[in-house]
Each structure stands twice: as structure tokens, then as C-alpha cells.
Amino acid sequence: MSKRTGEIMTRQLLDWGVKHIYGLPGDSINELIDDIRKEDELGFIQVRHEETGSLAASAEAKLTGNLGVCLSITGPGAIHLLNGLYDARGDHAPVLAIVGQVTSTSVGTDAFQEINLERMFEDVAVFNKRAESAEQIPDLLNRAIRTAYTEKGVSVLIVPDDLFAEKQKEEGHLTAPGYFRPNMAPAQEDMNEARKLIEQAEKPVILAGKGARGAQEELLSFAEKVSSPIILSLHGKGLIPDNHPYCLGHHGQIGTKPAYHAMKETDLLILIGTQFPYPEFLPEGVPGIQIDNKPENIGKYYPVTAGLAGDAKDTLHNLTSSLTGTKDTSYLKKQQERMNEWRIALQKEKREEKTPIQAPQVMYQIEKNMKPGAVVSTDVGNVTVWTSRFLPFIDQKFLISGQLATMGAGLPGAIASQITHPDKQVLAICGDGGFSMAMQDFVTAVKYQLPIKVIVLNNEKIGMIKYEQQQMGHLNAETDLGSMNFAKFAESCGGEGYRIETFEEMETKMQQAFISDKPAVIDVCIEDMAPLPGHIDYASAVNYSQYIIKNFFETGTMDLPDMKKAVKRMF
Incomplete structure (x- = not known):
């Protein structure tokens, strides 16, 4: 049985776990809007500005780790999406933008509202394709979503509006929905190097970010084992309670005085799940360890000595298990005393x-x-x-x-x-x-x-x-x-x-x-x-x-x- 391509797409989105889409209707996306209208399980959140739609999709992806989806017409609507898509790109959030285009027979004729969408989205997107035929769209949609999850970035699928209305059979496509996450673990020699650096350090400090979410228990166990205070990146707020005795608050321009001094005095910087982009706030000439599940991020902002390419939860658990721990807590206690004074000062001000x-x-x-x-x-x-x-x-x-x-x-x-x-x-x-x-x-x-x-x-x-x-x-x-x-x-x-x-x-x-x-x-x-x-x-x-x-x-x-x-x- 043949179905409208837009109808097939709505079912695909549901199969991927998408529950709603942010956007505005318009003449180059209205065929898809009509299919979304008929699908009760797929909600449409009508915003007043496409930028709100893309920022909302980005926020949802950051909050849940799941795909955020937005859509727009070509031309002005697509241009409005850019700010939210760049936000998703910068914060590594999986987002899909479905963007309408003028009819397939009008592409390239300087039609009303037509712009070169592929060129405009080239910098922001990890996947950026325009469908040439209706038959391509189901496969392109699967590829777009899978790439957004794999690269933790923005995928853009551009579709001339008339293609949504074309009918085709639902079966027989080359790809299937689903993303399979890899289980990455650091090389043993890198783990050995990290353990050696930790056991030699007297004043270690941890800088943790959003990549450590889901590993809070392992993070605190590790910090306790090595007697290290924890500084949080801005994205890491809420990772551990702000009143936790190991927490020194944030670092950088928004940071605390105890965090600043701890960084100045440390003899080992341990970066966990963060791409802290302000090298002027990091120590100079101090060895570093970095845990990140994207190897290309290791050493990006700090010249680390040991890079541990792996998931924060498993890597911290294995690293903690291999350490003998330290009995010298003087450095930690010094920072805790400073932080207590800082908290008292904040309370007075508040x-x-x-x-x-x-x-x-x-x-x-x-x-x-x-x-x-x-x-x-x-x-x-x-x-x-x-x-x-x-x-x-x-x-x-x-x-x-x-x-x-x-x-x-x-x-x-x-x-x-x-x-x-x-x-x-x-x-x-x-x-x-x-x-x-x-x-x-x-x-x-x-x-x-x-x-x-x-x-x-x-x-x-x-x-x-x-x-x-x-x-x-x-x-x-x-x-x-x-x-x-x-x-x-x-x-x-x-x-x-x-x-x-x-x-x-x-x-x-x-x-x-x-x-x-x-x-x-x-x-x-x-x-x-x-x-x-x-x-x-x-x-x-x-x-x-x-x-x-x-x-x-x-x-x-x-x-x-x-x-x-x-x-x-x-x-």
C-alpha cells in the first residue's frame, strides 16, 4: 500500500522516539504539516519565532540527551533557525532541522523566498542534504538522525515541499532506525600513566563538566580516594550538590575565589567530561589527565600528559579501583576551609x-x-x-x-x-x-x-x-x-x-x-x-x-x- 512521503516520515520520527516538533507552518513546509496534523502521537508545538523553535529543540536535547526536532519554511524561516542550531552545535546537542524548500521544479530558478539552503547550513551541520526525490527521503531521514546522535550535533534535511505529498511504498528502503552507542575504554598504558600521575600528586584538583553526568557516584568516590576538591564548569552546575564538602563551585569569570586559588596551587589537573575553553584560567606547567569519550577532544584546550578516551562512569570506576588512595588530606582541607568562608560571605550578601x-x-x-x-x-x-x-x-x-x-x-x-x-x-x-x-x-x-x-x-x-x-x-x-x-x-x-x-x-x-x-x-x-x-x-x-x-x-x-x-x- 502506498503512503504519502510525509506520512512515512512522521511514522519514522515516532519510531525514533520523537514526541513533538517545534516550528511554524508555511508554504514550503505545509505538505508535511498536513501529515503531522493527522498523527495524534506526534505533537506540533507552534512557536511565534523559528529561533524559539530551534533554541527549544536544542534545550530539549541538552536536557534529555534525546533528539530535539524543529522545522521551518525556506528563506526567512530557515534563516531564523540558525541561532538555535549554532547553540546546539556549540553544546554538542543532537538536533534535527527539517527545512522546506520551493517545489522541486522551481529549485534553482530564483523562486520566491528561495535561498541556497545547503550553503547556508554547511557550517552548522554535521549532516546537510537536500532530497532530490521522494524515494530518497526515508533513508536520508534515518541517516540524518543517526548522524545527529553519533556526532552530537545538528542534522539538516532539506525537502522541496511537493516531495512530501508524493506517494511511495513504505517498505524497501536501504536503512533502518536505531543508533547503537559504542562502549569505549581507555588503553591500559594510558590508565597506568594516569595512575602514576595521581599517586605522585600532592595537590590534585578535579575540573568536571556535563560529560560527567550519570557518573556522579563514581566522581565522588574518585575524589574521596585521591583527596581532591571538585571544581565545576558552568555546564556542570548541579552535577554534585553545591553544598557538597568537595565542591569548590565554578571556575573562570563566573568562578569562586576558592576555585581560583585551588587552580593556582594544584600540582595535577584532572579534567573529567569538560571542554573548558578558557586556558587563561587553567594552571601553567602542571601535568594533566583528561577523561573524554571523544578522543579528538583530549588535549584540545589543555596540554594533558595522560588522555583517557572512554566513558566517565566506567573509566572513573576502573581508575578508582586501581588506586591505593592517599592519607594526606591537608590540601583538600585547606580548600574546604576557604570554601566555607566563601559560602558564609555569599549568605551575608544574599x-x-x-x-x-x-x-x-x-x-x-x-x-x-x-x-x-x-x-x-x-x-x-x-x-x-x-x-x-x-x-x-x-x-x-x-x-x-x-x-x-x-x-x-x-x-x-x-x-x-x-x-x-x-x-x-x-x-x-x-x-x-x-x-x-x-x-x-x-x-x-x-x-x-x-x-x-x-x-x-x-x-x-x-x-x-x-x-x-x-x-x-x-x-x-x-x-x-x-x-x-x-x-x-x-x-x-x-x-x-x-x-x-x-x-x-x-x-x-x-x-x-x-x-x-x-x-x-x-x-x-x-x-x-x-x-x-x-x-x-x-x-x-x-x-x-x-x-x-x-x-x-x-x-x-x-x-x-x-x-x-x-x-x-x-x-
Whole structure:
């Protein structure tokens, strides 16, 4: 029996475990839309902007490890997909984009909305093919999905819209659905070299990332065996509880002071499941061990001495079993004492009771309302620092645009999280700059009755850029944003809106919003303050001082509060 090619594709997607697709209908994808419409098991999530669709697909893939799927028309719709697809590429998330094209007889004729899709997607995709005939499509779809899983990247399948409508037999295709994961283990000589380095080290430190997810128990057992503190990459937030005695928090520009000093003093760096891309924050002249299941990643950002190409869970288990362990815990205890002091300082900052409200105070209120197992989708900017530093995770899950660091990812991530995990509490924490880049899709949350809570830190600034300009010694330029009441916007979308302007009203309104079972925006007016790093290097301090001087001569005022904090964190 013959079926429409689009109908065959929908069944294939279901066979691969796909439950829904993010996108917008349009004239070069409408034939497939009609087949999706008829398939009750395959949901279609209509977004208001294709970028939201691709960012949501990327977020779902990061959160679950499963394929995220989005679609668009050719031309403008396809162009809108790019940001979310590059986000997936940067964070190694398996995503499939099905992109319509003008009819097969019109390809190459400069038809309305036609662009060279293959050329446009070439850089972002690990699989990038246009179907020439309907008979090719089922096999191409299987190859696209398998490649996305294998390469942990973006696959793009381009189909002229008329081909979806052509009928063909469902049987007789060359390929089948299914991806079979390899079981990789390090070479024994590499394990021996790693064991030798560990047993010689007196001050080892672990830097762990998202590649260690699923290996938390093995990670902690290994850290205990070698008496090593654990520093987390941003993607690794939530990997172990933030209050765990072995945890030193994050590293880099968003990092903690204890993490900075531990890196400075270590005599062995152990990288586990991370591609930490900031070599200036890593030690110099110190041997390194790296565990990664992609051999091409080993040594990519740090000149490691021993590379262990294998799964983090099995590799850590085998490595721990082969070690005799150490009785000297002095280095670990020194770092733990520093971290305890750091945590006390953060608690004091979070619990201050004053207006204007500061971002750490908001994080404290979120902490009190956040449930176990919640999913937190964080936007990019100052909000990244406030969330990673001041919002402690126990068993919550964290979503962020990491390598690409695109603003506007917070809301799409929350939409995807709530669709994927309907029974979990889902939060988006955004700055006013990031939220305003994607806020039109708050309507999508309302339409699908997704009870997400969007906390907007509203300082009417592009705060991170303002701080970066100051850190470079420049005067601020074009970082002010217009005033916006996001609570009223949320109400106009049919959701709930809560505007918080003083400290006294924050606790009550925050509780009201979290109790509600409707999508809500919590618009918190905060003081503009710089997200100073845990440790400030000399060059940054000098440049910041230059900004202070220039600002004084331009305005007659001295921006001193942040500078006082900066001096404290230098020592």
C-alpha cells in the first residue's frame, strides 16, 4: 500500500522516539504539516519565532540527551533557525532541522523566498542534504538522525515541499532506525600513566563538566580516594550538590575565589567530561589527565600528559579501583576551609534586607521557592553569574547556552523543559535584555498552559556589556535599555504578571507567583551592579581603575561601591 512521503516520515520520527516538533507552518513546509496534523502521537508545538523553535529543540536535547526536532519554511524561516542550531552545535546537542524548500521544479530558478539552503547550513551541520526525490527521503531521514546522535550535533534535511505529498511504498528502503552507542575504554598504558600521575600528586584538583553526568557516584568516590576538591564548569552546575564538602563551585569569570586559588596551587589537573575553553584560567606547567569519550577532544584546550578516551562512569570506576588512595588530606582541607568562608560571605550578601533590590537577594527568594528536581533555564549575561554563584542546587537541573552564549535562550529553554517534564517545576531566570529578545513566545507558554515561572532581573541595562566595557577601561556606550513593565506584558499575553519594586514586597509576591499553576512573569526591579569575578587579576583592576577616573572627569561622580568589592576579592 502506498503512503504519502510525509506520512512515512512522521511514522519514522515516532519510531525514533520523537514526541513533538517545534516550528511554524508555511508554504514550503505545509505538505508535511498536513501529515503531522493527522498523527495524534506526534505533537506540533507552534512557536511565534523559528529561533524559539530551534533554541527549544536544542534545550530539549541538552536536557534529555534525546533528539530535539524543529522545522521551518525556506528563506526567512530557515534563516531564523540558525541561532538555535549554532547553540546546539556549540553544546554538542543532537538536533534535527527539517527545512522546506520551493517545489522541486522551481529549485534553482530564483523562486520566491528561495535561498541556497545547503550553503547556508554547511557550517552548522554535521549532516546537510537536500532530497532530490521522494524515494530518497526515508533513508536520508534515518541517516540524518543517526548522524545527529553519533556526532552530537545538528542534522539538516532539506525537502522541496511537493516531495512530501508524493506517494511511495513504505517498505524497501536501504536503512533502518536505531543508533547503537559504542562502549569505549581507555588503553591500559594510558590508565597506568594516569595512575602514576595521581599517586605522585600532592595537590590534585578535579575540573568536571556535563560529560560527567550519570557518573556522579563514581566522581565522588574518585575524589574521596585521591583527596581532591571538585571544581565545576558552568555546564556542570548541579552535577554534585553545591553544598557538597568537595565542591569548590565554578571556575573562570563566573568562578569562586576558592576555585581560583585551588587552580593556582594544584600540582595535577584532572579534567573529567569538560571542554573548558578558557586556558587563561587553567594552571601553567602542571601535568594533566583528561577523561573524554571523544578522543579528538583530549588535549584540545589543555596540554594533558595522560588522555583517557572512554566513558566517565566506567573509566572513573576502573581508575578508582586501581588506586591505593592517599592519607594526606591537608590540601583538600585547606580548600574546604576557604570554601566555607566563601559560602558564609555569599549568605551575608544574599540575606541583606534593603531597597533597591540587588540580584543576590532575588536568588535567595528563588532558592526558598525552588522545588527538588526543578529545571532552571538561565539566560546569558549578568544573570548567568547571579544564578551560578548565588542559587545553590541540590538535585536541580541546569540549562544554559554555553559555548555560543546567546542571549534569549532562557525562555525557549523553559518552554522545552516544561513540555518534556510536565510534572516538574520549571523556571527561567532572565535579564531584561535577554528576555526581551524572545519574550514574544511567552504567548506560547500561555497557549499550551505551561506553568513556567519567568524571573526577569530588570535593571534597564545590558548589564554584562556595561561591566565588560568598564573592565576594559572604557566609558559605557549604548548599554542603557528603555523602561519596560514585563508584568503588564505577561498579563496582556493571558498569563500572570508580578511587578516587584521594593524588598518589602518581594517575598509575598514571589510566593504568590510560585503557588500559581499558570505561566507567570516575575518582573523584579534590581539595582545595577557589576557581577565581579571571584578573583580579580591585576590587569582587570588597573583597567577598572581607568574607567573610574574617566567616569569622574566625564560625570563628576565616582562609581566606588563595586571597586571596594573588587579590592576585597583581589586578596
